[in-house]
Amino acid sequence: MSTDAVALPGTELASQPFVARLHDWVTTVDHKRLGILYITFAVLFLLIAGVEAMLIRIQLIRPHNDFVSPQVFNRLFTMHGTTMIFFVIMPVMFGFANYLIPLMIGARDMAFPRLNAFSFWMTAFGGLLLYFSLAGANGLYGAGNAPDVGWFAYAPLTSQTFSIGHSTDFWILALLVSGFGSIGTAVNIIATVLCMRCPGMTLAKMPLFAWLNLVMAGLVILAVSPLTAAQIMLLVDRYLGGHFFDTQAGGSAVIWMHFFWVFGHPEVYVLVIPAFAFASEIIPVFSRKPIFGYSVMVAATIAIGFISMSVWAHHMFTVGMSSAANNFFVISTMAIAVPTGIKIFNWLATMWGGKIEFKTPMLFCIAFLFQFLIAGLTGIMQGAAPFDWHLGNSYFVVAHFHYVIVGGILFTLFGAFYYWFPKMSGKMCSETLGKLHFWLFIIGFHLTFDFMHIPGLLGMPRRIYTYEPGRGWDTWNFIVTIGVFFQAAGILVFLGNLIWSYFRGKAAGSDPWDAWTLEWSTNSPPPAYNFASRPVVKSRRPLWDFKHPADPDWNYE
Amino acid sequence: MNATSMTVAGARLEWNPPDRGRVAMFSLIVAEAAIFTIFVVAYLFYVGKSLTGPTPKDVLSVPVLYTICLLSSSLTIHLAATSLRRGSILSFGLLWVATITLGAAFLYGTAIEWYRLIYNEGFTISTNLFGTTYYSLVGLHGFHVVVGLLSLSTVMVFTLLGSVRSEHAERIDVLSLYWHFVDVVWIVVFTVVYLIGR
Numbered sequence: 001m002s003t004d005a006v007a008l009p010g011t012e013l014a015s016q017p018f019v020a021r022l023h024d025w026v027t028t029v030d031h032k033r034l035g036i037l038y039i040t041f042a043v044l045f046l047l048i049a050g051v052e053a054m055l056i057r058i059q060l061i062r063p064h065n066d067f068v069s070p071q072v073f074n075r076l077f078t079m080h081g082t083t084m085i086f087f088v089i090m091p092v093m094f095g096f097a098n099y100l101i102p103l104m105i106g107a108r109d110m111a112f113p114r115l116n117a118f119s120f121w122m123t124a125f126g127g128l129l130l131y132f133s134l135a136g137a138n139g140l141y142g143a144g145n146a147p148d149v150g151w152f153a154y155a156p157l158t159s160q161t162f163s164i165g166h167s168t169d170f171w172i173l174a175l176l177v178s179g180f181g182s183i184g185t186a187v188n189i190i191a192t193v194l195c196m197r198c199p200g201m202t203l204a205k206m207p208l209f210a211w212l213n214l215v216m217a218g219l220v221i222l223a224v225s226p227l228t229a230a231q232i233m234l235l236v237d238r239y240l241g242g243h244f245f246d247t248q249a250g251g252s253a254v255i256w257m258h259f260f261w262v263f264g265h266p267e268v269y270v271l272v273i274p275a276f277a278f279a280s281e282i283i284p285v286f287s288r289k290p291i292f293g294y295s296v297m298v299a300a301t302i303a304i305g306f307i308s309m310s311v312w313a314h315h316m317f318t319v320g321m322s323s324a325a326n327n328f329f330v331i332s333t334m335a336i337a338v339p340t341g342i343k344i345f346n347w348l349a350t351m352w353g354g355k356i357e358f359k360t361p362m363l364f365c366i367a368f369l370f371q372f373l374i375a376g377l378t379g380i381m382q383g384a385a386p387f388d389w390h391l392g393n394s395y396f397v398v399a400h401f402h403y404v405i406v407g408g409i410l411f412t413l414f415g416a417f418y419y420w421f422p423k424m425s426g427k428m429c430s431e432t433l434g435k436l437h438f439w440l441f442i443i444g445f446h447l448t449f450d451f452m453h454i455p456g457l458l459g460m461p462r463r464i465y466t467y468e469p470g471r472g473w474d475t476w477n478f479i480v481t482i483g484v485f486f487q488a489a490g491i492l493v494f495l496g497n498l499i500w501s502y503f504r505g506k507a508a509g510s511d512p513w514d515a516w517t518l519e520w521s522t523n524s525p526p527p528a529y530n531f532a533s534r535p536v537v538k539s540r541r542p543l544w545d546f547k548h549p550a551d552p553d554w555n556y557e
Numbered sequence: 558m559n560a561t562s563m564t565v566a567g568a569r570l571e572w573n574p575p576d577r578g579r580v581a582m583f584s585l586i587v588a589e590a591a592i593f594t595i596f597v598v599a600y601l602f603y604v605g606k607s608l609t610g611p612t613p614k615d616v617l618s619v620p621v622l623y624t625i626c627l628l629s630s631s632l633t634i635h636l637a638a639t640s641l642r643r644g645s646i647l648s649f650g651l652l653w654v655a656t657i658t659l660g661a662a663f664l665y666g667t668a669i670e671w672y673r674l675i676y677n678e679g680f681t682i683s684t685n686l687f688g689t690t691y692y693s694l695v696g697l698h699g700f701h702v703v704v705g706l707l708s709l710s711t712v713m714v715f716t717l718l719g720s721v722r723s724e725h726a727e728r729i730d731v732l733s734l735y736w737h738f739v740d741v742v743w744i745v746v747f748t749v750v751y752l753i754g755r
Contacts, residue, residue, distance in 0.1 A: 111577040187584040195577035221584055225591035233599065236693055241683030244599060244693075250608040250686050259595055 029113035030528060031098050034120050036424065038095030041124055042088050043495075048131070049083035050491060052076050054484055057448075061481040063469035070465040074148035075167075077463055079130070081151030082171065085267065086178055087127040089409060093274040094123070094185050096416055097213045099424065101189065103519035103526060104207045106198025106535040111191035119184035126178030133170030147171035150463065152260050153234075155245035155253040160238055169238060172231050179228045186220035189213055198518075200537040205557075207517045207540070208291060211298050212277035215305045216270055222309060223266035230259035254319060261312035268404065269308040273301060275409040276343060278416040279365050283347050285419075285515045286362035287354030290541060290553070293346045300339035300346075307336040317385045318392035326385045333383035340376055344369060359513075360434030364415030367442055371407030375400060378453070396456025402449050414441070414494065421498065422512045426524040427505030433497035437490050444486025451479045516541035578731040586738045589701070593742055596697055597749055600690040604754045607685035613755040616678050617691075623666025624747055627702075630659035631740045634709075634733045642726040650716045656736070657713060660706050663743075667699050691750060698746050701739050708732055 016024075025033060056076050059067045068076065098116065102109055110116045134145050147167045149157045158168050193214040197206065234256075236242035243249035245256045284291045291297065313321060313329045321329075347369055356362065378400040382388045391397060414437070421429050455473040456462075467473055511520040521543055522531055539545055539553035605612075637652035671692075674680045682692040712732065715721050721729075 112581065183585075183588050187581050187588070190584045191577040191581040194580050195574045197574055199572040217584075221588040222591055225588045226595045229592040229595035232697075233596075233693065236682065236689065242689035242693070243683070243686050244689055250603070250606045251689075252602070255599065255602060259599075262595075 027117075029109075029117045031102050031110045031113065031116060032424075032526060032528075034116050035095045035097075035099030037120055038091045038098060038123070041120075041127065042092035042095060045083050045087040045091075045127055046491075049080050049088055050488065052080040052083070054488060056080060057481040057484045059466070060477050062478065063467050063474055065466055071148065073465045074150075074463075075146040078147050078150050078171070082130065082147070082175070083127070084405070085151065085271070086175060087123070087130065089271045089405070089413075090178075090182060091123055091127075092413060093216070093271065094119075094182070096278070096420070097189055097216075097274065098185070100420065100519060101192055101210055101213060102196065103423075103522065103530060104210055104517050105193065105196060105201055106518050106531060106537065107192065107196035108530055110188050111196055112188050115184050115188050119181040119188065122181030122184065123178045126174045126176075126181065129170060129177060130174035133167050133174075137165055137167040137170050152257075152264060154260075155251075155256040156247060158234055158238070158256075159246060169235075172234055172238075176228060176231045176235075179224050179231070182220050182224045183228075186217040186224070189217035190221075193217075198535045198537060204295070205537060205540050208280040208294065208297055209277045209517070212273050212280065212301050215301045216273040216277075219266050219270045219273070219305055219308065223263050223270060226259055227263035227267075230256065230263070233259075254316075257316050257319060258313065261315045264315065265312040266308045268401075269304055271409055272404065273304070275368070275412040276301065278412040278419070279347060279368060281517065282361045282365045282412075282415050282419050283350050285513050286357045286359055286365075287351045288357070289350055289354040290516075290544075291346070292349035292352075293342075294540065296342060297346055300342045303339040304336060307332060307339070311336055314383055314385075314388070317388040330383060330385050334380065337376060337380055337383075344373055344376075359418075360429065360431060360438060361415040361419035363435070363438045364411045364418070367438075368408055368411040368415070371403060371411065371445075375403035375408055378403065391456065393461055394456040395460045395462055396453050398462045399449050399452035399456055402452070406445055406449065411441075411445075414438075417494075417498070419513070420519075421501065422508030423519055423524050423526070425502050425505075426508055427501050428508045428512060429501045429505060430497050433493055433500070437493040437497060440486050440493060441490030444483045444488075444490055447483025447486060448480050449483075451476050451483070455480075511543070516543045518542055521546070576727065576731075578728060579734070582731045582734045586734065589738065590742075593697065593745070596690075596694045597745060600694050600749055600754065603686045603690050607687045609685045611678065611680055611684070611687070613687060613691070613750070616674055616680055617751060617755055619751045619755075620666050620670060620747075623663045624743065626659045626666070627663040627743050628740055630656045630663075631737050633659065634736050638726060638729050638733050641721070641723055641729055644723040646716070646721065646723075649721070650713075653709065653713055653716060657706060657709050660702055660709065660736075664699065664702055664706070667695065694746055695750065698739070698742055701742065705736050705739050709736070 025037065028034060028037075055068060056073070059065055059073055059076075098110065101107075130147075133147060137145050137147075145167060147153075147170060149163060149168055149171065153168070153171065156162055193206070193210050203211075233242070233244040237244050237246060243251045245251050245253055247253055280291055280297060310332045311329060313325060314333045317326060317329070347365075351366075378396070382391050382397065382400060418429050418434055421427070455476045458472050458476075460467065460471075460473050460477075467477075508524045510522060510524050512524075513520070518531075518535055518537070519526070521535065535542065537545075539557050541553045545552035545554065633652045634656045637649050637656060640646075640648040640652060680688055682688050709732070712721065712729065
């Protein structure tokens with residue numbers, strides 16, 4: 001792609017035939033294009049997994065409903081969970097990291113552009129493989145099409161005996177393949193952050209976004225690798241007649257749980273730390289203050305990274321571990337609340353006394369602060385082993401982790417979309433539609449997930465296909481399902497906003513939010529080469545220094 | 558605003574960020590170490606838990622010679638990298654061939670051990686838990702040796718074509734990090750399978 005074409009995007013679109021443009025996108029190694037590919041891919045899968053969630057909730061809207069069959073219901077919740085974790089949130093976070101890290105640290109590209117492209121296509125084909133199971137997984141006995149073993153696929157459900165045909169194999173291979181992609185991207189992010197920073201940007205002067213994504217990449221390396229190992233073992237069991245998880249031959253079903261959650265819990269932090277990164281960039285800009293406690297934020301993130309490696313078995317209190325193990329995992333789970341609490345106080349202290357601008361990105365981040373706090377508190381409730389024996393495997397658990405993933409992660413993610421869309425497209429999003437999206441989604445979110453806690457406390461188990469009337473669950477389930485339609489309407493407004501703004505939005509200019517990090521110093525969208533000359537920075541807020549030469553930040557840091 | 562204006566005029570900074578190849582290889586090694594950790598944990602967890610025979614004591618013999626081959630290849634690859642940095646391509650090439658030969662000898666050792674186990678003892682991956690964990694762990698390591706040998710051979714081809722020069726020493730160092738890692742993993746696998754597990 002020539003630099004002229006980038007400077008004049010309109011002429012580029014008009015002059016190139018569709019096939020040539022498609023070829024450019026498919027063969028690209030540019031971090032910005034790969035970032036957009038990651039994000040687009042994730043949004044497509046968000047729609048698919050969102051429809052699956054709607055079908056699940058429609059089935060549960062009233063007792064004895066038969067909207068879908070039990071078999072289809074099992075497939076729906078398995079595909080919904082697997083897709084949302086591996087093919088929506090991870091890729092979208094990688095997409096933003098890909099797009100923004102080189103721009104924020106003043107680099108030309110990621111450290112390994114071709115590895116970057118390879119990793120994206122591995123993830124993309126992993127996702128396609130998962131959904132190809134709908135057509136290809138019938139197998140010998142015609143049993144099952146999509147995977148139906150739940151997203152954590154406990155043994156012995158995954159053994160040949162109980163999972164006939166190939167649906168589980170598609171699940172394994174999809175996660176294995178996308179796992180290689182994730183590890184490749186994580187290696188790339190680490191090398192980029194550590195080795196590609198522009199002159200003057202020491203580790204202590206990096207934007208928090210780069211710091212937090214560095215920790216996230218480290219966690220991907222430590223967490224996704226065990227999952228890869230466990231999937232290889234499962235393949236050995238299923239194809240070569242191994243006995244890793246085969247209790248008939250002395251194998252252990254519990255060790256699969258350990259292997260899965262050694263991945264599964266750090267994975268939560270792989271997803272939420274980039275969300276913290278968005279909040280740490282957006283909240284200061286719209287509070288018109290630098291972030292409060294930069295070094296403590298970094299330290300708290302690293303502490304979260306470490307502690308998150310030692311809390312996995314709090315997913316297994318109901319399995320029946322020794323009381324020593326229970327105690328250890330209760331204490332480590334309580335411990336991780338400390339650095340997380342520090343972060344929440346730092347964001348609040350950043351807002352305190354600031355001139356807060358309630359633009360759409362900021363609204364989403366403020367909602368995130370409240371909702372993530374509540375999600376953390378219900379997490380502490382379940383972190384206490386005796387209480388978890390009551391709550392384990394109930395709708396309370398489902399409500400809790402959706403509060404984290406939707407109320408925490410998805411809200412900051414929407415904030416990030418509204419905040420960086422002007423940089424990526426050169427057009428401003430509509431504030432009116434953005435606020436409509438915000439209010440629809442926050443009403444829907446609270447209707448669904450606030451009220452979902454209650455049937456959980458009343459004993460409604462997760463993953464049940466239907467339930468008896470008269471257990472006190474009916475009204476709650478009805479409200480929960482109504483909330484889903486508000487959320488769906490919010491998502492449609494969001495997509496409509498993106499499309500409308502892309503074609504009709506007003507021009508953004510290079511720095512629409514009067515922000516301070518390096519990505520706002522180049523054009524919107526940035527040229528292929530990012531920066532005409534290599535930036536040199538002296539403080540954490542280089543654009544502040546540039547805009548206020550009389551009172552630069554480096555006097556105070 | 559123009560990006561050029563971000564540059565502070567006259568600022569000459571001492572700026573030496575770490576080498577990206579080295580950082581990436583260390584990251585990859587951490588990821589691989591995590592994969593091996595899970596397999597080693599599974600092996601140790603299942604030691605003595607097989608419901609049927611054979612046991613490790615019945616069928617395994619300690620592969621001392623082939624272990625020496627693999628471990629000494631760490632020395633030859635280190636000496637090869639040193640020669641390249643000094644600029645002596647010939648001794649680099651010879652030591653590189655020695656490394657490949659030692660690695661291949663190790664693989665041959667694994668091959669004849671597996672042949673004996675499968676055809677003489679009738680011991681396969683599906684025989685019992687010991688078979689499952691043994692073939693998975695040793696096989697995973699063997700797979701890494703194969704990947705290492707393919708990479709080393711690629712460098713060998715370039716050396717024979719005359720395109721490896723002393724300015725490539727940094728890249729050769731990065732590749733040799735991987736090979737050292739494969740050797741260190743064998744020390745762990747050897748200890749677990751042939752010393753603790755037997």
